[in-house]
Amino acid sequence: MAGARKAITGVLLDLGGVIYVGAEPIAGALEALRRLKAAGVPLRYLTNTTRMPRREILLKLRVIGLEVAPDELFMPALAARQYLERKGLSPHLLVHPALKEDFAGDWGAGGVAVVVGDAAEGFTFAAMNAAFRALMGGARFLALARNRSFLDADGELSIDAGAFVAALEYATGRAATVLGKPSPDFFAAALAGLGCSAEEAVMVGDDVEADVAGAQAAGMTGVLVRTGKYRPGDEDSVSPPPDAVVGDIGAAVDWILARAGP
């Protein structure tokens, strides 16, 4: 499949489970990124993490030895902020307390949008019911992501924001607008920064749905790594299958450099 594609001129990388797990970089990740940059392949970082504001993610990357400029990092909270500003809406936040700084400021009077991120311990019954009532009262319904699970600090999968989005969808009978991966608009915004077309770009991630199938649906090449939340058989749960399944980010960079264009 990849053989018939155009040469790769841009790379999108997931963070959690691909570059780091918890506070630690994945073995070989930094060296792999150095090789990618040395080859002159433009890249951007796309995370669905909604437990940290942009400032903290950039700091975390710097601490593990990766300098990333603010405009190289795409995250759902910023996509939501732009959506709210464009529509003149004010947010009803059901998000992690740490994320609230990315929604600071004055908001429009054009109505309310419920914004659901990974609120973690903030997913109380009272907060879920308040969001339910706002939605039943006519608020817009935005989901930062709809991931099913994530690899938690204890090495086990934990339930992710997508489950609570599904809960509110079921209770209200309404569908959320997803702003992070796998939203085609989210991939398109990152591609615009790279200045390359979808068919010249590759996305590398550990989430076969949000990262890989999402990128493929947006016209890109999708590469699944067997790190992070990856579980054997994940690649068989989507159709079409990933364009490639590789061991880790190091192997993904090998795969990309063998197909990189001028």
Next chain:
Amino acid sequence: MAGARKAITGVLLDLGGVIYVGAEPIAGALEALRRLKAAGVPLRYLTNTTRMPRREILLKLRVIGLEVAPDELFMPALAARQYLERKGLSPHLLVHPALKEDFAGDWGAGGVAVVVGDAAEGFTFAAMNAAFRALMGGARFLALARNRSFLDADGELSIDAGAFVAALEYATGRAATVLGKPSPDFFAAALAGLGCSAEEAVMVGDDVEADVAGAQAAGMTGVLVRTGKYRPGDEDSVSPPPDAVVGDIGAAVDWILARAGP
């Protein structure tokens, strides 16, 4: 539609929103039930409430002036208890603290079943994640009910257990076995107590999905009342439509007595 049916020889009644709202009986409900009993029509009570144990529901009914024998009341917790005993399973409870007495006792060693009821404030992130992990580890998945919303004490709709069941279904990719309404087994157990066939029985409820469409799918007549959680247009959200839509339990009893058999 009802004209072609057999005469009614048994009645199943929902409780919340039909007989009472909060602590108060619905106007005319007690008088309507007296007329039904005076006509000699056998009846049973079927509730999807999972915030109170059987003991408290019977007490609540007595306080508002309705004497109900234990075996006239069907509730999902008892159906779950029978299911667990039959399969030799032990419960991982995600239910309201008050409901736990209905699950007291020694349990089998044949495995674990996650049991989800309306845990209300017990739907914390930690409890949801513990249930998610048990399910990912292979536990059976039982839902006491999957109602979307209920009429809360403040007169507004609140999010119900079904939303949290949907959340766990989404995160795990598995489907829950529902034990309360609209499970055909649940209706069948109540009908067995009445000693009448489904086509001779009518179910009266305020939930167009769990009560009315559920009863109709089980072969019974379904009557929707415009009290409790009923909202205009509810009858248009299901296909086929309810056999009748009436103002309240009083009007439902009139409708039933006009069609009651010997």
